[in-house]
């Protein structure tokens with residue numbers, strides 16, 4: 001049995017994780033921790049799953065790594081500075097492994113993979129992400145990662161800069177620039193998590209769309225992470241792709 005703790009246990013995602021861990025035959029739920037709770041409650045866990053807040057996750061990870069507890073992290077909002085700090089912590093405290101996935105939906109991971117494959121064949125690519133209005137970070141972790149994958153694939157293929165004649169712009173009208181890829185974030189009541197990647201070249205466009213219909217859809221990916229994290233080759237793994245044989 002894998003002993004699992006949950007940070008953010010009462011949240012939208014954390015409560016699904018608690019149910020999934022309690023429902024799986026090979027995992028045992030140790031305890032949940034929310035804002036203000038004592039993290040000592042998860043001592044004894046093999047793995048802690050974190051779905052908290054971009055402002056809280058680094059402190060949680062610092063504690064877990066110091067305790068040698070593996071972490072499966074869904075919380076978003078990681079930038080280069082946070083990733084560098086995380087790598088430093090893992091170097092200083094060998095033992096704990098961290099799996100950081102901006103999206104645990106298997107179809108969402110496939111969407112990112114297909115976007116990477118398509119990117120070199122199109123002159124233009126822009127991303128539209130649509131989420132519920134309670135989301136703290138924009139653009140989403142998934143959109144940021146997709147933009148980075150698309151940008152890297154375009155660079156590897158020697159693609160020219162995307163055409164864009166805009167010279168007069170109301171700030172924000174062209175979205176955020178992530179590694180040269182424009183990302184547009186919508187916050188819409190009634191939605192959960194959705195994304196479109198729009199590719200265009202002369203006379204043809206291609207749109208790849210993913211929709212999360214509920215939060216249970218993320219749980220097979222989270223459980224896969226819980227089962228695999230201890231055996232991952234590197235201290236820090238970003239994305240579920242290597243666990244799905246997608247690299």
Ligand SMILES: NC(=O)C1=CN([C@@H]2O[C@H](COP(=O)(O)OP(=O)(O)OC[C@H]3O[C@@H](n4cnc5c(N)ncnc54)[C@H](OP(=O)(O)O)[C@@H]3O)[C@@H](O)[C@H]2O)C=CC1
Nearest residue numbers: 008010011012013034035051052056074075076102103104
């Ligand atoms: N990777 C993926 O597949 C997915 C990632 N996410 C990401 O997960 C994160 C959480 O999303 P969501 O569940 O919707 O958010 P919620 O606001 O519903 O839940 C967050 C939970 O974290 C708790 N929390 C806040 N700070 C701490 C802390 N320092 N220690 C422990 N618990 C804390 C909150 O407690 P309290 O309310 O008491 O403050 C709350 O219970 C976001 O970054 C989101 O983008 C979401 C969906 C899928």
Ligand SMILES: O=C(O)C1=N[C@H](C(=O)O)C[C@H](O)C1
Nearest residue numbers: 076102103135140141142193
């Ligand atoms: O906050 C959410 O809800 C989600 N967050 C993740 C992200 O930022 O990409 C994953 C999914 O989009 C849901």
